[in-house]
Amino acid sequence: MAENIGIRVHNLRKTFQRGRVQACRNVNLQLAEGALMVLLGPSGCGKTTTLRCIAGLEQPDNDDAIWVKGRNITRLQPKDRNLAFVFQDTALFPHLSIRRNISFGLDMHKTYGRSERRRRVNEVAELLHVEDLLERKPHEVSGGQAQRVALGRAIVMEPDAFLLDEPLANLDAALRVEMRTEIKRIQKHLGITTIFVTHDQEEALSLGDVIAVMRDGEVQQVGTSHEIYHYPVNFFVATFIGSPPLNCLPCHVQTDNGALNLASQAFRLPLEAAGGTASLRDHGEIMLGIRPESIAIAPERPDTVAARVSLIEPLGSRTIVILEAEGVELRALVQGETSVREGEAVHLRLDLGRAFFFDNAGNRL
């Protein structure tokens, strides 16, 4: 497998202000050639620093942190790494035409002759549908077009990898969705190893072959969208992913006549429904995490929870129902529209089989 590893980040440590700020504590990532990985996390989690270390814009503390195609490039200058970086605010050169912006990298390296460089720029411009803008200046194109140009400047280099640092953050919502599809399409088409940094979970889930969730300079979990969403390794990942967010309730586990019960302020439920619950027996206080779509409004039964509808947020295809049960606020996600009314007393069925349990340290049980 070693020969087709595109990028490997190995025990990356990066501190600022002489060790006082730890941006990356011990980051390890490995990405196959041609794959697309999304680095996801809240601001300040070290994702951008990691990307900048890969590009050579920051210097890691350790000498063997960055490997591309089996080569240690940790101490190479950025210009010698053959990686393309796309910045959040496009960083197009305002004094150069779009054509010169796209060909900037080629012009600097002069690997190809003038006509060849021209041909390549035209080709990339066509791919990105900016061929009509080539003679304009950056301030004469729209935000979305500027970001396409910035992508073009990266693509034309035929780099070993693309590094994209929140490239869509400055675009408006509709354009962002359109561009992210476009980026995924181009990435698949060209088959170039790509790392995409974002703090937008929806973007991350829709884009990535794999997603690495980061927090406080450490990778929390690496996995596919499915894995990250359905099998979060800890409380942080579980709460960070998901919209509307995960419902969290402090509970304790009780044993009644050999049967396990889960008790909280709002309810007391038998636990046999949940798989692998035996391990919960040893824990007293736990945190229950349950996705809004795992809560359903149902007819009253012994294992349902009484609640009152406090607000309804219709989203068209789905509806968020905000409920209150004994002082605890819960969110349920209902497909389509709902017949319940605000203020109505209802009963909820919690699908504990798809719920998560966390210990005090936030680890998933």
Added chain:
Amino acid sequence: MARQEALHPGHPIDISPALPAAAAASRPRPVAAERWLIWLFLLPTVLFLVLLLWLPFLQGVWMSFHKWPFIGEPEWIGLQNYRDLFGAAYFWTTIRVTLLYSLSTALQLALALAAALALNQSFIPLKSVWRGVMLMPYAMPPVVVGAIWMYLLDPDLGMVTHYLLSWGIISKPIYWFSDPLWAKWIIMLVASWTFWPFMFIILLAALQAIPESYYELAEVYGANLWRRFRVVTLPHIRGAMLAAVIIRIAWNLAKIEQPFQLTGGGPGYETSVLSILTYRFAYLSGDFGMAFTVGLLLILVTFVLIAPFLHGFQKQIKQARRR
């Protein structure tokens, strides 16, 4: 995390076990390269300012503790220069006229503010022409402006004297530059006339940067002209105003060519602002020690005068940063 890997094998990533530490690449670190660039770029500036400014200045401080003639051996006299200076009557004359001279800044600010506010109105035609005209006094060499006023104020054939006489405001020609009463006021007024456009251009730039929407908002809330000025204009140009005042106070006190040319510091010491006094000690008496003693006091006076504005300016910056 290892568990995650075990649970879902086969995806293209794994959290790899530690690799044997590889030798660092032999290339220079970009950070090192950039540091090299930083120091190389800073070098000329630092070299110039240290060699041309701070070293001579420190040497001057050293000189102020000496009797330091133009020719001959300097002699250490400690604080004697300072004692002599504070004891001399002309020193206090000098301080008085220096304070009066620095009032010029207020006059410059008034003129500059009036002109900038007027010229910033959208209905004024030919803006760039008027702006150009207003910049004229500042654009010309101060010595040129001084020469012009020497002519206009000449007691025998100057225009000003002529009109004042013919309108009956004065009964006999006044020797503006040698009259002990008038000389200090005249150098102050000429300095104001010469240097106000500097403030004007800074204020105009600040005014032009105020977004129109603020005025519209103020108008919606029914603010009249004066309120709009107080609530919108003033807060937006306060930083620029303070910066301009600070620089002008310092430069007015440091520039010597005009008083030097118009009055030479006389009559007596009536127009010998501190900078002129420095010059007189250095070049007329050849007493470099004393010249620098006066010079250091000039710096002190400058700082005392700008301190309140500097304080206000720093407060302004802090507010701007917080916004």
Added chain:
Amino acid sequence: MAMHTRRATLTPKVLSYSGLAVVLLIVLIPYGYIALTAFKPAEEIFDVRWLPRVWSLDAWRYAIEFEQFHVYIYNSMIAGLGAAVLALCVAVPGAYVFGRKQFRGKDVMFYIIVMALLFPFVLLVVPFTILWVKIGLYDTMPGLWLAYQVFIIPFAIWILRAYFAELPRFLEECAMVYGCTAFKAFWRVMLPLAKPIITSLMFLAFLVGWNDFLFSNMLTTGQGPRTASVIIYVSAVGGERVEWDVLMVMTLMAGIPPVLLYILAQGQFLKTFAVRSY
């Protein structure tokens, strides 16, 4: 107080026009009078009147043929140009680093440099004279260029730093990723972007050289590169009797070029100073 014409009521109009008129009169009356004086024959100097009875170019002829004033104008020009080029070479790299790079002691250094703005330069005349004589710069043009830098550099760094700092983030980093060294990124990307401010800085530096009297007077002799400012000073103060008509010609010759430069570049200057003045 910019406001739409349609909403401009009478009060601001009256205030603005009268304010403008007063200021313009204060500036224009003296200039108008001396400009006309320069075309009076010598004997008309003694009576105060605006228009010359006879229009004459005698004073101009005298200033150029007898006083050789054009030579000093030329000196002023060289002084200004040299000052501008030297300032450019020294201040631009320095300001770039202050505006865009991080290094230890940056803030303190910047303060020390900007504080020099407030420095009374008359203090430097004595040490400069001594030093310049010692190293052979006394009475030479390069000596003047060098001396002017103490005025120019602090101001230039102050203005340029703000400009560099406000250019878009990441530009150099982007250039470095796409094949530039740190220096090449500065040369190929940042320098072209700073062209407007550098131009206006060169104007200002030129004017410092052209307008200066202090150093030009103290660091040169009658045999050396005297500038027009010094000659005007000498003509106004030095002699027994002042030839006012000739002096006014000189003031026009030395005064008009910088005014033209200002007018030429005023839009640029306005932008320069609009860079937040701190």
